[in-house]
Amino acid sequence: MESTFTEMDSIFNRTKSALVEFMAILTPIIENAKDDHERLFWHHIYEEEEHRSDRLSILMPKIQAMLKNGLNLSGNQPELVHLLQDISLEKFGLHNFLEHLDLFLFQFKETELEGKIHPLRQFTYNDYQQMKVILEKLNLEFQGGSQFNTSIxxxxxxxxxxxxxxxxxxxxxxxxxxxxxxxxxxxxxxxxxxxx
Amino acid sequence: MESTFTEMDSIFNRTKSALVEFMAILTPIIENAKDDHERLFWHHIYEEEEHRSDRLSILMPKIQAMLKNGLNLSGNQPELVHLLQDISLEKFGLHNFLEHLDLFLFQFKETELEGKIHPLRQFTYNDYQQMKVILEKLNLEFQGGSQFNTSIxxxxxxxxxxxxxxxxxxxxxxxxxxxxxxxxxxxxxxxxxxxx
Incomplete structure (x- = not known):
């Protein structure tokens, strides 16, 4: 189970860097939006990613502390259940990020920005597939499915x-x-x- | 503090009905989208609202149980902190819903759908303002700000x-x-x- 948490830590680190990069790409697009509609659209996506960034900043140290201090995953302590809920939420966050990137690729197809987003999109896709496998493992391990597996x-x-x-x-x-x-x-x- | 939780319960009930109505309006729009880009866009918003609906289905009975059994808000129990975190997340969810409705109003301005969405938009705006006041009250009451007030x-x-x-x-x-x-x-x- 430790390797699962190590892998999750890597995924969260990667997506945290990727979202920062994405937000930096969005900033001038929001600033120079052609109208209020486009401005609200990219602003909205920016805001969701910023919120995800804030959540990850709280979650990641918890996972790192668990890895450092050794996993204590026995029983059904409320803290563990909530950690798993938070992880489940970030699985959904990763899925949303993938769709944000795809929406970006639709609008900026065949521009120089496409080349910057494609690599992010590719590893985000792979990471999301991996997160699904991780959540399945956690569900099996803790049998708490209905309590934290709401992010489908x-x-x-x-x-x-x-x-x-x-x-x-x-x-x-x-x-x-x-x-x-x-x-x-x-x-x-x-x-x-x-x-x- | 009980009246604060009663008010929150009303807000969550209202927004739960509103999101169901919004999703029903989105369904034919997704089905009949003019291209893949538009389809992904409304699908993405639909999916976020569906996820919010799932989260509210878990949170609302907890708030109702608290109201029924009497509030036990003393101390800093992990359960309470997590409940407050979940409430904070739904404050952000309400904010996102407001922007979803505004994005809808941009695209469907001066159509018959505008009239259906406007009332939802208006009470969602008011409810969101009220949720901000509620979160401020909870922050003051529990002094746990940094732990659950991440949804700004x-x-x-x-x-x-x-x-x-x-x-x-x-x-x-x-x-x-x-x-x-x-x-x-x-x-x-x-x-x-x-x-x-």
Whole structure:
């Protein structure tokens, strides 16, 4: 389990640097937005990332302290449950970051900014996949599923709401760039996406 | 302090109904989006609101249980600190909802949907102002500020990042519709906004 927490620590460190880089790229875009609508849009995303940064600044030292002092994961102490809830929230934060980057790539496709965002997008995608595996492990280990596993994006939820899903974001279904997102999910199956 | 929790309970109930209504309005917009970019954009907002809904479903019974069983707010129990952190997160969630509604109003200005969203936007704005007052009260009461008061939007932060702020969203500065948001914050003062 220690390696799981070490891995999580690396993911949070990487995404913290990436969000700082993203916010720096957004700053002049917000300042020079062509109208109030565009300004509010990027401002809103900037603000969400800033909030994520603040949350990570509180969470990361807790994980690092656990790693330093040895993991004490026995029992079902409230502190541990809350730590796991916070981790679950940051899994969702990573998912949101991925979509923020994809929204950016849609608007700034074929500009010089595309080249700066693509690498962030690529490792964020990989890190998010890894975070899903980590959360599954933690769920199995602590059996506290319903208490902290609330951070399931729409695309990964089973059952309802299928009409608003983007299948390219569903489990095991996404490949590379946001340009690969199909607009009509019902015309594509898991198989057809895997082959594409 | 009991009246503060009763008021918070009302706010969360109102916003829970409002987000369900908003998600229902978003569903056909996502389904019929004109391209992948627009589809991802509304899908992303839908997903954030769905996540907020899931979090509120866990938080609201806790607040209701506290109200039913009598508030036990003495000391600095971990459970209480975490409850306050969760409340702080939902203050930020309410702020995000307000911006989601404003983004909607930008795109669907002068359509029949505008009339459906405006009332939600108006009471969400009022509820958010009220949540700020509630959080201030809780901060004073529990002196645990740094532990749970991390949910301060960019516009309300003091000091840095002023270039990306939208002054219309700053404390005590916003009036009505998003159309009132100035594009160049530096040309407007608190006074000029209050008079507008």
């Amino acid at each position: 994006p729409t695309d990964e939820k089973e059952g309802n709401d299928s009409d608003v899903k983007i299948e390219a974001y569903a489990n095991g279904n996404i490949s590379g760039t946001p340009q690969a997102i199909p607009s009509k999910k019902k015309t594509l199956t898991v198989g057809s996406l895997k082959q594409s | 939007p960019t516009d309300e932060k003091e000091g840095n990042d002023s270039d990306v702020k939208i002054e219309a969203y700053a404390n005590g500065n916003i009036s009505g519709t998003p159309q009132a948001i100035p594009s160049k914050k530096k040309t407007l003062t608190v006074g000029s906004l209050k008079q507008s």
